[in-house]
Amino acid sequence: MSFLSIEGATKRFGGLTAVDNVSFTLEQGEIVGLLGPNGSGKTTLINLLSGALPLSAGRIALQGVTLSGRRADTVARAGVARTFQLVRILPSLTLMENVMIPAVFGAKAHWGTAAVAVANDALARVGLAGRETGLAGDLTYIDQKRLELARALAAEPSLLLLDEWLAGLNPTELKQGIALIRSLTDSGLTILMVEHIMEAVRTLCPRALVMNSGALIADGPTAEVLADPHVVAAYLGQVDADA
Secondary structure (H helix, E strand, O other): OOOEEEEEEEEEEOOEEEEEEEEEEEOOOOEEEEEOOOOOOHHHHHHHHHOOOOOOEEEEEEOOEEOOOOOHHHHHHOOEEEOOOOOOOOOOOEHHHHHHHHHHHOOOOOOHHHHHHHHHHHHHHOOOOOOOOOEHHHOOHHHHHHHHHHHHHHOOOOEEEEEOOOOOOOHHHHHHHHHHHHHHHHHOOEEEEEOOOHHHHHHHOOEEEEEEOOEEEEEEEHHHHHHOHHHHHHHHHHHHHHO
16 A cells, blocks of 8 residues: 555646646655646645645545545644645744644644644754744744744644745755755655755655646656656756756
């Protein structure tokens, strides 16, 4: 049994099919890149996996437990956490308050001192230890991203969905971000990351999936996928030029 199984995932918005019969599996501990041009359906697929959107057809299962058809909070309790393209933090709260919320409402539902310990650990893992009492709204952009990642980690997921978490970072921050994501896999965390930065994909992801017009057009070792003429034609030439 695969750790994560997506079978015929389809999402329609009226006459538009944003995700078209997508199927693949992930094994525990994998870090896999999800690539594709803008509008190819990547974020919609992340929304389906996280329960933010319901499937029109198909099935999603995590460790044999069906997630499709469940609310986002139930999916989170099952062990799925995510970040967003646009950072979502609670700027008027402290870093500790931001991170304690998913510690309480995440997979293991901690309370009191246990929730504080989980939150402290998550902040430390992303490099924000010692800043617990600062306001989230005062953080720099890279530290806001760190905080959002800490919020996801505090939910203690088994599957982490990163939606362009590295976007907008300068070269120094990018290296730090890549090192941080790599460090997360040491604990056996499974990561599916939507990414446009090919340097990060090549460095972090032994395997890559590519979507185009809602369909999955490639799935395999990253080097082979990036050299696939169909992938190059659909996507990579544009991305390499932008990079």
